[in-house]
Amino acid sequence: MQIIVPIKQVPDVALNIKVKDGEIVQEGISWVISSWDETALEAALQLTEEAGGEVTVLSIGTAKVQEALRKALALGAHQALHIQCDSSAGWDSYQVAKVLAKTLADQDYNLIITGKQAQDSDAGLTPTMLAEFLGLPQVTNITAFKDVSDASITLHRKGDDGIEISKMTLPGVVTVNDSLAEPRLASMRGIMMAKKKPMETVDIHSLGLAPEVLQSGGLMTEVVQYEKPDERKEGRRFEGDETETVPEVMQNLKKNIGLFA
Amino acid sequence: MSKILVVADHKSGSLKDSTKELLGFASGLGTEVNAVVIGSGVSAAADEAAGQGAATVYVADDASLEVYTTALYTGLVVDAVQQSGATQVWLTSTEIGRDLTPRVAARLDVGALSDVTKLEVNGDDITAYRPCMATKLIQQVRFKHDGVRVLSIRAGSFEVIENAPTSANVVSLFLPEADSRLEALGVEVEESNEISLNEAPIVVSVGRGAGGPDGCESVRPLAQQMGAAFGASRAVCDAGWLPHKHQVGQTGTQVKPNLYIALGISGAIQHLAGMSGSKTIVAVNKDPDAPIFKVADYGIVGDLFKAVPVMQEEVNKLKT
Ligand SMILES: Cc1cc2nc3c(=O)[nH]c(=O)nc-3n(C[C@H](O)[C@H](O)[C@H](O)COP(=O)(O)OP(=O)(O)OC[C@H]3O[C@@H](n4cnc5c(N)ncnc54)[C@H](O)[C@@H]3O)c2cc1C
Ligand SMILES: Nc1ncnc2c1ncn2[C@@H]1O[C@H](COP(=O)(O)O)[C@@H](O)[C@H]1O
Numbered sequence: 001m002q003i004i005v006p007i008k009q010v011p012d013v014a015l016n017i018k019v020k021d022g023e024i025v026q027e028g029i030s031w032v033i034s035s036w037d038e039t040a041l042e043a044a045l046q047l048t049e050e051a052g053g054e055v056t057v058l059s060i061g062t063a064k065v066q067e068a069l070r071k072a073l074a075l076g077a078h079q080a081l082h083i084q085c086d087s088s089a090g091w092d093s094y095q096v097a098k099v100l101a102k103t104l105a106d107q108d109y110n111l112i113i114t115g116k117q118a119q120d121s122d123a124g125l126t127p128t129m130l131a132e133f134l135g136l137p138q139v140t141n142i143t144a145f146k147d148v149s150d151a152s153i154t155l156h157r158k159g160d161d162g163i164e165i166s167k168m169t170l171p172g173v174v175t176v177n178d179s180l181a182e183p184r185l186a187s188m189r190g191i192m193m194a195k196k197k198p199m200e201t202v203d204i205h206s207l208g209l210a211p212e213v214l215q216s217g218g219l220m221t222e223v224v225q226y227e228k229p230d231e232r233k234e235g236r237r238f239e240g241d242e243t244e245t246v247p248e249v250m251q252n253l254k255k256n257i258g259l260f261a
Numbered sequence: 262m263s264k265i266l267v268v269a270d271h272k273s274g275s276l277k278d279s280t281k282e283l284l285g286f287a288s289g290l291g292t293e294v295n296a297v298v299i300g301s302g303v304s305a306a307a308d309e310a311a312g313q314g315a316a317t318v319y320v321a322d323d324a325s326l327e328v329y330t331t332a333l334y335t336g337l338v339v340d341a342v343q344q345s346g347a348t349q350v351w352l353t354s355t356e357i358g359r360d361l362t363p364r365v366a367a368r369l370d371v372g373a374l375s376d377v378t379k380l381e382v383n384g385d386d387i388t389a390y391r392p393c394m395a396t397k398l399i400q401q402v403r404f405k406h407d408g409v410r411v412l413s414i415r416a417g418s419f420e421v422i423e424n425a426p427t428s429a430n431v432v433s434l435f436l437p438e439a440d441s442r443l444e445a446l447g448v449e450v451e452e453s454n455e456i457s458l459n460e461a462p463i464v465v466s467v468g469r470g471a472g473g474p475d476g477c478e479s480v481r482p483l484a485q486q487m488g489a490a491f492g493a494s495r496a497v498c499d500a501g502w503l504p505h506k507h508q509v510g511q512t513g514t515q516v517k518p519n520l521y522i523a524l525g526i527s528g529a530i531q532h533l534a535g536m537s538g539s540k541t542i543v544a545v546n547k548d549p550d551a552p553i554f555k556v557a558d559y560g561i562v563g564d565l566f567k568a569v570p571v572m573q574e575e576v577n578k579l580k581t
Contacts, residue, residue, distance in 0.1 A: 011394070013394045013395040013397060013530070014530065017394050017397050017398060019398060024398070092372055093363070093372070093373075094366075094367075094371075094372040094373075097367065116359075116512075119394070119395065120393065120394055121393055122376065122391075122392065122393045122394070122395070122396075122511075123375050123376075123393075124359055124363070124375055124376075125362070125363040125366070125372075125373055125375055126363075127363075128331075128360065128362075128363035128364045128367065129363045129364075129366065129367040129373075131364070131367075132363075132364050132367035132368055133367060137331070137332070137440050137442045137443045138331055138360070138364070139331075139443070140356075140359065140360045141356055141359070141360070143505070154446070157356075158356065158505060158506075159329065159356045159357070159448065160272075160355050160356045160357060160459075161272070161448065161450055162448050162449050162450040162506065163448065163449040164328065164329070164445070164447075164448050165445075165446040165447050165448070165449065166330075166443055166444060166445050166446055167443070167444045167446055168442060168443050168444075169441075169442040169443070172442065172443075177512060178512050179495075179498070179499065179505055179512070218372075218405055219372070219405065219406075220371055220372020220373075220404065220405055220406045221372040221373070221374055221402055221403065221404055221405060221406075222402065222403055222405050223400050223401070223402050224388070224401040224402065224403055225400075225401050226393075226398045226399070226400055226401075227390075227398065227399045227401065228397075228398060228399070229392065229396065229397075229398070229399050229537075232537060232542075232555070232556040234554060234555050234556070234557065234560070235542075235557055235558035235559055235560065236558070236559060236560065237549075237554070237560045237562060238559065238560065238561045238562065238563075239549070239562045239563075240563075241563075242561070242563045242564065242567040242568045242571050243567075243571055245561050245562075245563060245568075246561060246563075246568050246571040246572055246575060247571065247575050249543060249559045249561060250572065250575035250576070250579065252559060253520070253541070253543070253559070254579055256541075257519060257520065257540070257541050259520065259579060260576065260579040260580050261579075
């Protein structure tokens, strides 16, 4: 089974993210693989460990994304493809999907696995747009794989009313829910081996895309500015015996929000 | 002239509140509003959409549409866009909406905005606001293209205005060809007749502080008594104490109830991302330094096992 995992390098959202004049402050950001993409990679590794085959990780970005690709190789991916561009700042999901579709148009693969959304944009648009551009079936928000073969796969998707089960004839695109697998940690040996694994760099201008696809600031949609959400202020604290604090809080709820009033 | 097409979300034959919100808000703009209703046995939902302000309701009613499939639904929505001459397509940010929104946009060869929580609409000039970076930031976003504007909107972003159903002006859609590469094998519906997280006015949630499945079950009666949906942190769902459909948070369901009660939940950012939009938050936690207290209007430092029975008594008193 040949699996492609497109990964996005994103700011670590567990750390503080600052905004100044409507823009994200770049200084102090720590760049990581988007956590759902780590789950996607983990799923791909498990599938190839079970059914054989190889995992190719792919990322579009400046030379910096090679760090993310190298980390993915250390985790067990077999090879990496870096689509190099001068800047992908402000690109929208449509553009990324167009570049991915062009890159993958004449590649051989059974499955494309991505995170359900990227941890920075929280958009969740790219994989499905990619599926449409490649004319492939898609199933999003996968929680489990069953009956894996090169020709087909059974997928469990977390839908609105329960788990939807379907069988996909491959090739196809799937996105993962993070409950699917716990990403492994890189081992010392993995990190050493990653240095010898193949990483190919392709200049984005050599793909033959229409020039406007590479326009900065978004082709179809643009982020005008970033804002901090209205900070919730901490309210009142109630400490002491629960038989006293709880009734006091419930009385407040009755008075202030009309609970069961 | 701008024209809005609302893709209706429904359950057990009636419209979900999330769709009523969209229809109500769209109708208030003075623009022509139509709806598309897809499913099996949806004529009552179509009449509800008409009552909520849809001039024409595009309907696809067929047993093969009972379970959501991307290919059929995409074909039908795009057909309704074309027949209605819509300049905007509004979907809900449910799992169906998340799957469908980008596919519809890509088929129309345009971009999309997902998970929007606030909209400023002036004809087809739209400024949208959406959380990103695990809800640490809000993006103000706009469309740059001239084509159809496709967006998905999170439940709870607008008020629900209830109107009586009226007989819908129906246009029936023809079924497109199914994608034989994807075969639906069934749905495992997790325990039903519970209040769903999406639209509940009150949510009572448990975290790892509940200690185990029994601890979680000891909280459930409180939720039932309050008419609340029963939520949980990911730690609880991953441990198998409750099924995953209870998970509140970035990966689970994003909720915006009037009242959110967090019991034994630490308040990790991914959990906050799913509930910090709640109007009022009550937290019970043993640890005075738990981050959940930073977002709580009422923070009770204490043991949930002692607090829950007292809460039940108090709810009883309030209700009588
Ligand atoms: C990509 C990604 C996505 C994620 N998505 C989600 C998500 O959607 N939803 C989500 O919830 N998490 C999510 N997480 C996980 C999240 O980071 C936390 O691990 C999780 O929310 C912790 O759950 P918890 O608060 O129940 O457990 P803990 O962090 O272990 O907290 C338990 C709390 O209970 C308190 N406690 C213990 N005993 C008692 C008692 N008797 N009475 C009162 N208090 C008590 C403790 O003081 C503690 O604060 C995600 C993580 C990642 C990486
Ligand atoms: N620059 C990129 N390079 C490779 N893959 C990407 C890139 N941007 C987005 N993706 C993929 O698209 C997914 C969803 O992105 P988004 O639509 O921004 O939520 C990510 O999880 C990645 O798998």
